[in-house]
Amino acid sequence: MALAAFSWQELAQQVVSGLASGGIYASLALALVLIYRATRVINFAQGELATLTTFVAWSLTNHGLNKWVAFPLTLLIAFAGGVALERVVIRPVERAPVLTVVMLTIGLLIGLNGLTAWIWGGETRSFPSLFSTGTVDVGGVAVSYADIGVIGVTLGAVGLISLFFRFTKLGLGMRAVAANPETSPLVGIRVGWMLALGWGLAATLGALSGILVAPTVFLEPNMMQAILLYAFAAAILGGLESPLGAVVGGLLLGVILNLAGRYVPEVGGESRLAVALAVILIVLTIRPSGLFGRTVGRRV
Amino acid sequence: MRLAWGLRVAAVAAAGLSLAILPFLVGDYRAFELGRMGIFFIAILGLNLLTGYTGQVSIGHGAFMAVGGYTSAILATRCGVPDYLTIPLGGLTAGLAGLLFGIPALRLRGLYLALATFGVAVAMPSIAKHDRLEGLTKGTTGINLPELHSGTWLYGVTWAIAAALFLLAFAIVNSRLGRAFRALRDSEVAASSMGVNPAAYKVAAFGISSFYAGVAGSLYALSNAYVNPDVYFVSLSLFLLIGAVIGGLGSLTGVIAGAAFVQFVPPNASSILDAVSPFAVDSRAPGVPSVILGAALVLVVLLAPTGAGGLLRRISAPLMGRLYTRPGGG
Numbered sequence: 001m002a003l004a005a006f007s008w009q010e011l012a013q014q015v016v017s018g019l020a021s022g023g024i025y026a027s028l029a030l031a032l033v034l035i036y037r038a039t040r041v042i043n044f045a046q047g048e049l050a051t052l053t054t055f056v057a058w059s060l061t062n063h064g065l066n067k068w069v070a071f072p073l074t075l076l077i078a079f080a081g082g083v084a085l086e087r088v089v090i091r092p093v094e095r096a097p098v099l100t101v102v103m104l105t106i107g108l109l110i111g112l113n114g115l116t117a118w119i120w121g122g123e124t125r126s127f128p129s130l131f132s133t134g135t136v137d138v139g140g141v142a143v144s145y146a147d148i149g150v151i152g153v154t155l156g157a158v159g160l161i162s163l164f165f166r167f168t169k170l171g172l173g174m175r176a177v178a179a180n181p182e183t184s185p186l187v188g189i190r191v192g193w194m195l196a197l198g199w200g201l202a203a204t205l206g207a208l209s210g211i212l213v214a215p216t217v218f219l220e221p222n223m224m225q226a227i228l229l230y231a232f233a234a235a236i237l238g239g240l241e242s243p244l245g246a247v248v249g250g251l252l253l254g255v256i257l258n259l260a261g262r263y264v265p266e267v268g269g270e271s272r273l274a275v276a277l278a279v280i281l282i283v284l285t286i287r288p289s290g291l292f293g294r295t296v297g298r299r300v
Numbered sequence: 301m302r303l304a305w306g307l308r309v310a311a312v313a314a315a316g317l318s319l320a321i322l323p324f325l326v327g328d329y330r331a332f333e334l335g336r337m338g339i340f341f342i343a344i345l346g347l348n349l350l351t352g353y354t355g356q357v358s359i360g361h362g363a364f365m366a367v368g369g370y371t372s373a374i375l376a377t378r379c380g381v382p383d384y385l386t387i388p389l390g391g392l393t394a395g396l397a398g399l400l401f402g403i404p405a406l407r408l409r410g411l412y413l414a415l416a417t418f419g420v421a422v423a424m425p426s427i428a429k430h431d432r433l434e435g436l437t438k439g440t441t442g443i444n445l446p447e448l449h450s451g452t453w454l455y456g457v458t459w460a461i462a463a464a465l466f467l468l469a470f471a472i473v474n475s476r477l478g479r480a481f482r483a484l485r486d487s488e489v490a491a492s493s494m495g496v497n498p499a500a501y502k503v504a505a506f507g508i509s510s511f512y513a514g515v516a517g518s519l520y521a522l523s524n525a526y527v528n529p530d531v532y533f534v535s536l537s538l539f540l541l542i543g544a545v546i547g548g549l550g551s552l553t554g555v556i557a558g559a560a561f562v563q564f565v566p567p568n569a570s571s572i573l574d575a576v577s578p579f580a581v582d583s584r585a586p587g588v589p590s591v592i593l594g595a596a597l598v599l600v601v602l603l604a605p606t607g608a609g610g611l612l613r614r615i616s617a618p619l620m621g622r623l624y625t626r627p628g629g630g
Contacts, residue, residue: 092602093602098411099411102411102414104597104601104602106538107597110594114593115590115591117586117587118582118586225422226422229418266432270429271426271427271430276419277419277422277423281416281419284404284416285407288407288412
């Protein structure tokens, strides 16, 4: 049945919309990777932080602020929130075992989820899209403005971040801390603040993914739960170490999920979550370092 | 030494006796709540064997509870097995599922395992709802069990099983198996150079721990008299982990505090908030229980990382020391 209706145009459409949702997973995955590289910690609260900041954006636009003002303002608030969170909650356990910090982020996951429901209530809200509706014809394939916009914004954000890491002194400092936290203070880098900056950047990327995804999944306190699982899958697919891997992994996962949802009759709606779980398990079993990660030996 | 043992036995006997008459004193609904606490006690005990003693974090034990619960429901409705007999079978099925999941999980250390089990927790409801399994699980509607038991029944059955499983956990922890678990937790490389096979012991820990979760899940299904994908909600796995941390990872006696926390704090979250908050806040709003749970977990991790078990040890160590050492001795 599904095969009878096959057309190349539709395949191309599915790939493009897969890339668009993949872009959203990529930005959250990149947020996870930034924190992982710097501190070897997976931030389980990354999704809830994104939800909270997206609600802030909703409140700002709801109070009459233009979305082109409200959304950048939200990104700034998210950045400040991320930095504050690192300084207040994560800092005291900086030298604790990784699993302690992970427990802490799980506490934040539950607490922030509750806080969002507490402030804004549990109901589902619609969220303004950044882009106008409608489609544009690209070589016989109808592509929606929203898809192009989401892909453009995520690639732009990723580009800006890689320029920041490559060409600024601050970015160099952050890379130094990620590579060697013990010796970077010797050359005058303030490790603590670099880590806080990393949390800020990650929160900003998370807020971006929340703002991009909210128009399609609608705004509610558990909005990012599934997206977080997709971001985990994307980050693992690309290799937790590699920012480029997170982006490629995100885009690839978006396409995989979309094509599986369209052409595999078993997969649809919620069972995409099971596909993401399968991706995680398969990658971890066959190639734990992911597509772009390097395998490192263990020392005693 | 002999005196101390006598005291211990007397204390355990007194505690057992008072626990046995407790449900008749507090009424059926309280007995039900205490029974539910016993279910959490069993699940957290299992999680503690895995996370506290073997050092493998699972954020997906709610899913193994679901396996146990669905097994019970399917056996009781389809095969007409009396529901209390399905409890061990629920445990065994979940244990088997745990063994199977433990094999790919072998390659996953620490964080990666946490990620994979989180995936299991998030994906479980959608797997239970999937069309292919709908004949078995009845999709979103779920399955009604034939009988709803009284609170006193639940209390008795749950705590009898809990006591047996506690003794089993105690025996495991103090055996060769338990020493191997702890050696793996402290240093996998060192443990394997001492002849501990990491793969076998880690899979074993996963299986045992899932067995506990499955038994708890069966009892959970029996306590509700129905199962559906939302009964074993995603946060259930997180609740169990919170219980394990608050009870103290690597402490068996602390588990009781963790179970009490998970059972009694969320429903009473608004009165707790009213009591601790200096401002007048809307404490009945949705999300308040999660805020309290999350804040409790963060505070315990920051201020008392050894949990209730650690605190207990710190308080009791000097007392016990005095009890056990002979006057004039060292």
